[in-house]
Amino acid sequence: MRRSRAFIPTSKEAPSDATLPSHIFLARAGFITQVAAGLYNYLPLAKRVIRKIENIVNEEMVKVGAQEVELSFVTPADLWAESGRIEKFGKELLRFKDRKNNLFVLGPTHEEMMVDLVRNRVTSYKNLPLNLYQIKTKFRDEARPRFGLMRGREFIMKDAYSFHASTEDLDREFEAMEAAYKKILTRLGLDFRVVEADSGAIGGSGSKELMVIADSGEDTIAICSKCEYGANIEAASRSARALVPEAPVADFNKFLTPDTKTIDELAEFFKVDPYYTVKCVAKRVVYEDESEIVLFFVRGCDNLQEVKALNATEALDIVDVTEEELKELGLEPGFIGPLDQVKAKHVIDSDLKGATNMICGANEDGYHFIGVDMSILDDVVYFADIAEVNEGDICPYCDGKLSFTKGIEVGHIFKLGTTYSKPLKAEFLDENGKSQPFIMGTYGMGISRLVASVIEQHHDESGCIWTKETAPYMVNIMISNIKDEAQVEAGEALYEQLQNANIEVMLDDRKERFGFKMKDAELIGFPYTVIVGKELVDGNVQLFDRATKTKESMSVADIFDKLMEFI
RNA sequence: CGGGGUGUAGCUCAGUAUGGUUAGAGUACCUGGUUUGGGACCAGGGGGCCGAAGGUUCGAGUCCUUUCACCCCGACCA
Incomplete structure (x- = not known):
């Protein structure tokens, strides 16, 4: 893409209400614009990042045998009445009537829809297990949306739903999904922790949250100093104190x-x-x-x-x-x-x-x-x-001590059991020909929230620092002086070479000064910027590494191979 | 949903206590020129129903009433 043609409205000033780095930089760097409270437009750069995250999610879902579907965004209110969640969700459900006066709800999550899809279509244990997922816009009419993409009313979520004939099989799938989620977050380059959680409005027996560690996180999580134990403060437990203060012994x-x-x-x-x-x-x-x-x-x-x-x-x-x-x-x-x-x-x-x-x-x-x-x-x-639990309390699984940290909830996986299949009468016939409700699991991951999470963990005072798996473009070629024909020629040649090698590349061919274009590149956060500038007279260009902000000179002849090595 | 705040140019904001020519700055944008290694400089230019509706007044961005939107703290929330 040529920068001169790209729709990337960058700005020196942040929206007055933005406080989080992810919100400030995504807005300043031209990834998102706000439409109304909790509603955002995704501009070309954001769309590319989202697609990258979706691709990773899709790859990992395929590996665990989940199948992608896409369910209607508009959902009949009757289904929500059937499960009882029309009251439980309350005002967060955006309701409206169609021209025939039928009540509908914009889907905030799709347990009911998914159960409805599967019931009476899968009717035998022979066709289980089944895992269906979608990546789709969700809508929750939050009382107070805030923090940019972190807590919007409209957001993109990947939601998967699994159906099983036994709790043992659900346990197996739950573990497989947990592993897949860890893989996704690792590939995205995020520092995270899997923690025990409260099951909230979704319901069910066991649940775990995937928390991206960040000071700006809205959740407090307790983690053990010695073992893998971690839990949302809402669900954290502890062992009884080993050392207790001296007791005030007295008769009643x-x-x-x-x-x-x-x-x-x-x-x-x-x-x-x-x-x-x-x-x-x-x-x-x-x-x-x-x-x-x-x-x-x-x-x-x-x-x-x-x-x-x-x-x-x-x-x-x-x-x-x-x-x-x-x-x-x-x-x-x-x-x-x-x-x-x-x-x-x-x-x-x-x-x-x-x-x-x-x-x-x-x-x-x-x-x-x-x-x-x-x-x-x-x-x-x-x-x-x-x-x-308090900081310093004893871990419930070992003798380590619990400490608190803040996290961004980017995923939540539940063992639902029959919470939805029972009220919605979604049943199959088991080996004995007996009717049983499906044993279910549900697995959510906030895609748009992940975009913000990446920036919460990867930014500096100059702007975004995209990880290789999430970068909207891997390489930015910056022609320092557009009036210098030799620079233009060298820049164009590398641009073509990288495009032919299927590298996602931006060519900054704007008639702007060096400093302006560098600041812009740093704000957007391309992992690498090739500076075609004053060193060209010696046959050299510079490779600028966004994460370290260091420049390395190398000959024009070597730059392509060097880039291919890094990418 | 409680408490508070703010609506003026694409963006960030002055101007409103005390009503008075044609509503301002910075930035962004357009034209010309100079400049070309860290968000340059000079000159010229376009851009506003002062959130909306009603009212007071000779006269309202400014005062009054109503309303809408957005934001902040809390409650709530995969």
């Missing part, structure tokens, strides 16, 4: 503790480690048609993890409550404890099961219980893992 008693409403005040009052205190977090738990206040109890040194709390109560939502609401129930904020009190449902963190020498609220203004043995609650209360 009610103790006057005026004005000690917070854990800090309580720990200070008794001069004990917050580890031995019981913290109460009251929340309103919302179900489909009702809601109730639930008291969550964790150790004073821990915090409630709301996603875990949501899962423990099987609720749709969890919202804050006011002190007034608690007082109406007869509870005493600051002094709420799990003993002798049945005014609201209790959920106690499993780390408190059997704990002794604890201090907790006595449900009476100004009083706490001391010397509490939590095991007396064993049979009467619901225990669940609801505490958020």
